[in-house]
């Protein structure tokens with residue numbers, strides 16, 4: 001590990017984590033630590049709590065690396081989904097219910113291995129496209145995504161807050177995700193098969 | 194498509210976004226199992242949701258966070274069985290320690306657990322095993338103090354959250370990611386007073402996953418600092434034999 005030019009694939013990294021190699025954990029952190037922390041800060045607005053959430057999320061991946069199935073989603077998605085859900089649980093004072101991060105495996109395997117610069121570039125392209133896609137949504141749809149994903153509100157809660165029927169909130173959610181998907185897919189940034 | 198199925202599809206979208214209402218989740222999961230077109234829908238929408246974590250402006254984490262993460266991993270590596278057998282554990286109080294009284298424990302313990310949950314301070318932590326229910330009512334804030342202990346070196350990854358219930362004179366310290374003590378040693382908790390006296394407050398060894406909940410059943414009047422050292426098993430020491438590895442100031 002370390003200064004190799006080709007970096008480890010998710011599957012190789014997961015094997016290292018599953019074998020209890022601390023260096024694999026360091027590599028995982030170096031890849032995704034900033035993304036994870038930025039997400040936690042965005043949701044919590046509290047850097048101290050964000051640190052705890054990030055640590056807990058990495059430890060979850062460390063502990064359950066053996067059950068990770070690379071065929072069902074990327075390591076990045078698993079980790080960041082865990083960060084998001086833990087942050088929301090913290091934020092809302094919910095006991096950590098047994099989330100099914102591993103079971104939300106609808107995603108196809110992410111892009112293959114590449115060098116660090118490649119990842120940085122692809123990440124910033126993805127970020128830029130995502131932001132454009134979000135801005136292009138009608139504001140009521142963007143609001144639902146914001147409240148649901150970053151605020152952790154359920155559909156019923158959003159319906160109550162925004163004072164529209166539940167069915168309307170669900171419809172907006174669906175439309176928003178359909179539009180985001182086709183926007184990102186149209187730019188080749190996500191792979192849907 | 195029927196109206197009912199369209200409603201289901203929209204609900205599936207909410208589920209993929211992590212926004213389904215809990216009472217709907219079982220129904221939606223069951224439907225996903227049974228309905229290929231909704232599985233396809235979920236698979237189509239999921240990558241967009243996976244991109245959402247990239248929306249926030251990147252914030253560089255403090256350098257210590259890498260140390261915490263790596264130290265926490267290293268701390269659990271020595272566990273005899275690093276892979277947990279189950280996620281939840283049943284917490285059973287052990288035999289009372291010499292210096293930790295357990296009288297009146299049940300009520301205070303339940304109250305402390307409820308409080309921790311109420312604030313979300315340790316959501317998802319080892320306190321799950323206390324089986325606390327959602328809070329009915331919280332005591333006034335003045336009755337409760339919270340503090341955290343910070344570690345260094347091999348203890349850099351330790352999370353230690355404490356809640357002091359003044360009225361019950363009970364402190365509950367929830368440790369996570371503790372390294373296993375060296376052979377022949379265990380950990381000892383100290384209450385350090387304003388004049389520098391270290392009062393022993395109990396000895397403990399973490400579980401194999403590095404977690405432990407320690408109860409201190411006494412008044413913290415005059416105590417300024419809570420600290421942890423490694424001491425000889427099985428009884429610990431009467432005075433700390435090393436510099437503290439974990440320290441928390443009481444506000």
Ligand SMILES: [Zn+2]
Pocket residue numbers: 198201202224228229230231232
């Ligand atoms: Zn269906």
